[in-house]
Amino acid sequence: MDVTLTVNGTPHVLEIDDPRVSLLDALRQRLDLTGTKKGCDHGQCGACTVIVNGRRINSCLTLAVMHEGDEITTIEGIGTPGDLAPLQQAFIRHDGFQCGYCTPGQIMSATAMLEELRQGWPSQVTGDLGSPALSDDEIRERMSGNLCRCSCYPNIVDAIREVAGKAAEGAA
Amino acid sequence: MPEPIELKLDHRMDLPDQEDLLDRMAQGVISTPMDRPEGPLKVSGTASYADEDHPPGTAYGWFVRANIAKGWVTGLNTKELQTMPGVLAVIRDDRMIRNPAQGGDAKSPHQGPAEIFYKGQPIALVVAETFEQARDAGLAARAEYKDSSHKAVILPAQAKYEEPRSKQSSQGNLDRAMKKAAFSVDVEYDTPSMSHAAMEPHAAVAWWEDGRLTLRGSYQMLNSNAQELADALGVSVKKVRILSRYVGGGFGSKLGIGHEGVGAAIAAQKLGRPVAIALHRRQVFEATHRRSETRQRVRLCCDADGHLTGIGHEAWVSNLPGEDFSEPVTQATSFTWAGENREIGHYIGRLNLTGAGSMRAPGEAVGVPVTDAAMDELSEAAGIDPVEFRLRNIPETDPSTGKPFSSNRLADCIRIGAERFGWSERPKVPGSRREGEWLIGFGMSAIIRVNMLGDSTARVTLRPDGTALVETDMTDIGTGSYSVLTQIAAEMLGLPPERVTTVLGDSDLPPSIGSGGSRGAASSGSSVMLAARALRGKLAERMGCDEEELTLKDGTVIAGNRQRDLADVLAGDSLQGTGTIRKGKAEDGHRQSSWGAEFCEVAVSSVTGEVHVRRLSGVFAAGRILNAKTARSQCMGGMIFGIGQALHEEVFHDARDGSFMNRDLAEYHVPVNLDVPHMDIELLMDDRDPFANPMQAKGIGELALCGTAGAIVNAIANATGHRFRSFPVTLDKVLEKLG
Numbered sequence: 001m002d003v004t005l006t007v008n009g010t011p012h013v014l015e016i017d018d019p020r021v022s023l024l025d026a027l028r029q030r031l032d033l034t035g036t037k038k039g040c041d042h043g044q045c046g047a048c049t050v051i052v053n054g055r056r057i058n059s060c061l062t063l064a065v066m067h068e069g070d071e072i073t074t075i076e077g078i079g080t081p082g083d084l085a086p087l088q089q090a091f092i093r094h095d096g097f098q099c100g101y102c103t104p105g106q107i108m109s110a111t112a113m114l115e116e117l118r119q120g121w122p123s124q125v126t127g128d129l130g131s132p133a134l135s136d137d138e139i140r141e142r143m144s145g146n147l148c149r150c151s152c153y154p155n156i157v158d159a160i161r162e163v164a165g166k167a168a169e170g171a172a
Numbered sequence: 173m174p175e176p177i178e179l180k181l182d183h184r185m186d187l188p189d190q191e192d193l194l195d196r197m198a199q200g201v202i203s204t205p206m207d208r209p210e211g212p213l214k215v216s217g218t219a220s221y222a223d224e225d226h227p228p229g230t231a232y233g234w235f236v237r238a239n240i241a242k243g244w245v246t247g248l249n250t251k252e253l254q255t256m257p258g259v260l261a262v263i264r265d266d267r268m269i270r271n272p273a274q275g276g277d278a279k280s281p282h283q284g285p286a287e288i289f290y291k292g293q294p295i296a297l298v299v300a301e302t303f304e305q306a307r308d309a310g311l312a313a314r315a316e317y318k319d320s321s322h323k324a325v326i327l328p329a330q331a332k333y334e335e336p337r338s339k340q341s342s343q344g345n346l347d348r349a350m351k352k353a354a355f356s357v358d359v360e361y362d363t364p365s366m367s368h369a370a371m372e373p374h375a376a377v378a379w380w381e382d383g384r385l386t387l388r389g390s391y392q393m394l395n396s397n398a399q400e401l402a403d404a405l406g407v408s409v410k411k412v413r414i415l416s417r418y419v420g421g422g423f424g425s426k427l428g429i430g431h432e433g434v435g436a437a438i439a440a441q442k443l444g445r446p447v448a449i450a451l452h453r454r455q456v457f458e459a460t461h462r463r464s465e466t467r468q469r470v471r472l473c474c475d476a477d478g479h480l481t482g483i484g485h486e487a488w489v490s491n492l493p494g495e496d497f498s499e500p501v502t503q504a505t506s507f508t509w510a511g512e513n514r515e516i517g518h519y520i521g522r523l524n525l526t527g528a529g530s531m532r533a534p535g536e537a538v539g540v541p542v543t544d545a546a547m548d549e550l551s552e553a554a555g556i557d558p559v560e561f562r563l564r565n566i567p568e569t570d571p572s573t574g575k576p577f578s579s580n581r582l583a584d585c586i587r588i589g590a591e592r593f594g595w596s597e598r599p600k601v602p603g604s605r606r607e608g609e610w611l612i613g614f615g616m617s618a619i620i621r622v623n624m625l626g627d628s629t630a631r632v633t634l635r636p637d638g639t640a641l642v643e644t645d646m647t648d649i650g651t652g653s654y655s656v657l658t659q660i661a662a663e664m665l666g667l668p669p670e671r672v673t674t675v676l677g678d679s680d681l682p683p684s685i686g687s688g689g690s691r692g693a694a695s696s697g698s699s700v701m702l703a704a705r706a707l708r709g710k711l712a713e714r715m716g717c718d719e720e721e722l723t724l725k726d727g728t729v730i731a732g733n734r735q736r737d738l739a740d741v742l743a744g745d746s747l748q749g750t751g752t753i754r755k756g757k758a759e760d761g762h763r764q765s766s767w768g769a770e771f772c773e774v775a776v777s778s779v780t781g782e783v784h785v786r787r788l789s790g791v792f793a794a795g796r797i798l799n800a801k802t803a804r805s806q807c808m809g810g811m812i813f814g815i816g817q818a819l820h821e822e823v824f825h826d827a828r829d830g831s832f833m834n835r836d837l838a839e840y841h842v843p844v845n846l847d848v849p850h851m852d853i854e855l856l857m858d859d860r861d862p863f864a865n866p867m868q869a870k871g872i873g874e875l876a877l878c879g880t881a882g883a884i885v886n887a888i889a890n891a892t893g894h895r896f897r898s899f900p901v902t903l904d905k906v907l908e909k910l911g
C-alpha cells in the first residue's frame with residue numbers, strides 16, 4: 001500500500017508492501033535517511049528517536065503504515081554539516097558524543113524535551129509539578145531514555161543546558 | 173597531479189626518546205582541546221556507519237542460532253524456509269565461525285558451525301530480499317540436533333580449571349608473611365559476566381567485484397581483521413578490503429572478525445549480490461563476546477607501620493574450549509604495590525557459554541577494583557587512612573622484576589586528587605554520616621593500566637597547495653583518532669588543523685595496530701609523526717638547513733632569517749612521507765603504565781538500598797595528552813563504565829543452558845544519564861614518558877575504568893560499615909546487610 005510520510009517538510013509517497021516495516025527501517029532503508037540509528041530495535045535505547053507530529057518517539061516501536069499523513073522530523077531536518085543548529089554546535093563544543101552513534105537520537109530527544117519542559121510537563125524529578133525548572137536533574141531525567149555507552153552524559157547535559165539557557169535568556 | 177616525491181622514516185623504539193620533538197614544534201595545536209573534525213558529520217547524522225549506504229540490490233541476512241548448549245546440528249527445515257516469501261538462500265557453510273576472533277588473531281577463529289559449543293551460536297544464515305523477510309524466515313527455522321547438552325559445562329563450579337605454568341608466579345613466602353604480619357586480609361571477591369553493549373550493533377555489508385571482496389564492517393583492527401576474514405574465506409588477503417570509517421563504539425567487542433562479517437561475505441559470494449547483516453541486539457549479547465566472570469582471592473599483609481610485606485592475587489576465569497584469551501585479571505598486581513612476598517595465580521575454566529574476549533581494559537578493569545578494595549580493607553584493619561596507606565606502599569621499582577618504572581605518577585595523582593576532592597572531610601568512622609535515610613561515604617582507588625606500543629604505519633602527503641592528507645587503516649571508535657592524528661600532523665607540519673584531512677578506516681591504507689588495548693593513539697600517532705618528520709627533512713633540504721633549524725608555522729617555512737610560503741617551497745610538488753613505528757627494546761628494561769587516582773562520594777539509602785554516586789573525580793597521568801577534550805571524554809566514559817560495573821552490570825546465565833536471561837538493554841543495565849553526577853577530571857598535562865614512544869604519550873582510553881568500581885565499593889563501605897565483595901552492588905545485596 002502507499003503511505004505518505006512528510007519527512008523534514010518533504011512529502012514522500014512510499015510503497016510499503018510489507019506491514020512489518022517499522023518507521024525506523026522505512027526511514028533508513030527506503031528513504032536512505034540513515035541519520036536515525038538502530039541500537040536495539042526494541043524501544044530500549046533511544047538511538048532511533050524522531051519527532052512525529054511534535055512528539056518524540058522511538059521509531060523502531062512503530063510501523064510505517066501507521067503514519068499516513070504524519071509530519072516527521074529526523075536529524076537530517078535539524079541541521080546539515082554546513083548549517084548546524086545551535087544544539088548540534090553545542091554538542092560539538094562540549095564533546096557531547098564520542099562514537100556518535102547515539103548522537104542523532106540524543107539531539108532529537110533533547111530538541112523535543114526542551115519543548116516539553118517549556119510547556120510545563122512535569123517529570124519524575126519535578127518537585128513543584130506546576131513549574132518544572134531547567135535544572136541539571138530535569139535534563140538528566142528527561143534524557144535517561146537515550147543510552148550512551150561512550151558515556152558522554154555530563155557533556156550532553158552541559159550542551160543542552162547551554163543552549164536552553166541561551167534560549168531562555170533570549171525569550172526573557 | 174604529478175607523482176609525489178616519496179620519503180620514508182622507520183623507527184624502532186629501542187631507546188628512550190631524547191628529543192621530545194612535539195614540544196619543539198611551533199604550531200601550538202597539539203594537546204589543545206580541539207573540537208573533533210568529524211563532529212559536524214556525527215551531529216547531523218551524516219557520518220556513515222557499517223549498516224548504511226547499501227549498494228543497489230542489497231539482500232538481507234539473519235542468523236539461525238543453536239537452541240542447545242552442546243551437540244551437533246544434524247538437519248534444518250531448509251526446504252520449508254526456501255518457500256517462504258523473499259527467501260533467496262539458506263546457508264550452512266563450514267567456513268562460518270563459532271565465535272568472533274580475538275583481538276589481533278590475524279587468522280580465522282574456530283570454524284564449522286555444525287558443532288555447537290554454546291547456546292545462541294549461529295548455525296545457519298537465511299538471506300532474503302528484505303530485512304523483514306529474512307528475520308521472519310530466520311525465526312521460522314527449526315534445527316535438528318544430536319544433543320549432548322548433558323555434557324555441557326555451564327557453571328564455573330562445575331568446571332575443571334587449567335593452571336598454565338606461564339601464568340603463575342611466586343616470590344618469597346606469602347604464607348609465612350601472612351602469619352607473621354601485624355595485619356592481614358584474606359578475602360574473596362567475584363565479578364559477573366559482563367557485556368560491552370556498544371550502541372551500534374555489529375553489522376556488515378559485503379559485495380564482490382572481480383573476485384575481490386569489499387566489506388563495510390564495524391571493526392576496530394582492520395589489518396588483522398582483513399587477515400582473519402581472508403583466512404576464514406580461504407582467499408588471499410589481497411582479495412579483501414574492509415571499510416570501517418565510523419564505528420559506533422567497540423570497547424573490545426569489535427576487535428576480531430565476527431559472524432556478520434564472515435556470513436555476509438559468504439552469502440554475497442554465493443548469491444552474486446551485496447548482502448547486509450546487522451546483528452539483532454539479542455544476538456549481539458549472545459553471539460559476540462562477553463567479559464568473563466571472575467572469582468578472585470586476595471591476600472595482603474603488612475607490618476605495624478602499614479608497610480606491605482606480602483600480596484597474593486589469584487583469579488578464576490573462563491572461556492570456550494580452545495580459546496587462547498583469558499581475562500588477565502592480575503596484570504597490574506605484579507607491579508602496583510610493594511611487598512617482598514608475592515603470589516599470582518591464574519586459572520582458566522572451560523565453559524559452554526558465549527565466548528569470553530577483551531572488554532575495555534581486559535584484566536585491570538576487574539582486577540584493580542578488587543585488589544584496591546582489599547587494600548582498603550587492610551588500611552582499615554591497620555587503622556591508617558586509605559590515602560596514606562596507599563602512599564606508603566608505592567614501590568620504588570617493579571617489585572616483581574626489580575626493573576625501574578619508566579615513570580610512576582601514582583603518588584602525584586593520589587595527592588592531587590585527595591586535595592581536589594576534599595578527602596579530609598571523609599567520615600572517619602564507617603557508617604557514621606547520615607542525611608535522613610541516606611548514609612554518606614567517601615572512597616578512593618588507585619587507577620592502573622599497563623601501557624603498550626603496537627607496530628603502525630601511516631602516510632602523510634603534503635600537496636602542492638600546502639594542505640596535508642593523513643592516511644592509515646587506524647579506526648576511530650569514538651576515541652578521538654580523527655582529532656589526534658589531525659593535530660599531530662598539523663603540529664609537525666605547521667599547518668592550521670583545517671588544512672589537514674585525516675582518512676581512516678580502510679584496510680587498503682597503511683596498516684596500524686588499530687584500536688585496542690589503549691595503544692591506538694600513541695602507536696598510530698607516532699607513525700603519523702614520523703611520516704611528517706620525513707617531510708620536514710625534505711623541506712629543510714629545500715631550505716638548505718638542518719631539520720632542527722626548520723620552523724613550520726601557519727603554512728610558512730622558516731629557516732634562520734628566511735621565511736617562505738609552504739606552497740612556494742613545494743614548488744608544485746607533492747611530498748609523500750611514510751612513517752613506521754615498531755616495538756623495541758625500550759619496553760624491556762622498564763615497567764610502563766598509565767596512572768591515576770579516583771575519589772568518590774556515595775549516598776546509600778537505608779530504606780531501599782539504592783546507591784547514588786554523588787561525586788566522582790579523577791586525576792590521570794598518561795604521558796603527553798594529545799587532545800585535552802577527547803582525552804577528558806575518554807576518562808569520563810571510563811569512569812561511567814565503572815559506575816555500571818560497580819552498581820548495575822551483570823549478565824545472568826541460565827544455570828541450565830547458559831543462555832543470557834537478560835540479553836537486551838532493558839534488562840542488562842548500563843548507566844543512564846540520571847545515574848551520573850558531574851565529574852571533576854584532571855589530566856596531568858606536564859607528564860611525559862620517554863620510554864613509551866617518540867611522542868611520549870601513553871594510553872588513556874581504558875585507564876579511567878581501571879579502579880573506578882573499587883573507589884565506589886570503598887565509598888559504600890565507608891557509608892554503611894559493610895564490605896561488599898560481590899559485584900555489582902545491587903539493592904538486594906545492600907538491604908541484606910543493612911537488615
Ligand code: FES
Pocket residue numbers: 037038039040041042043044045046047048049058059060061
Ligand atoms: S532502536 Fe529504537 S529504541 Fe533502540
Ligand code: FES
Pocket residue numbers: 096097098099100101102103147148149150151152371420421650
Ligand atoms: S557517543 Fe557513542 S554511544 Fe553515545
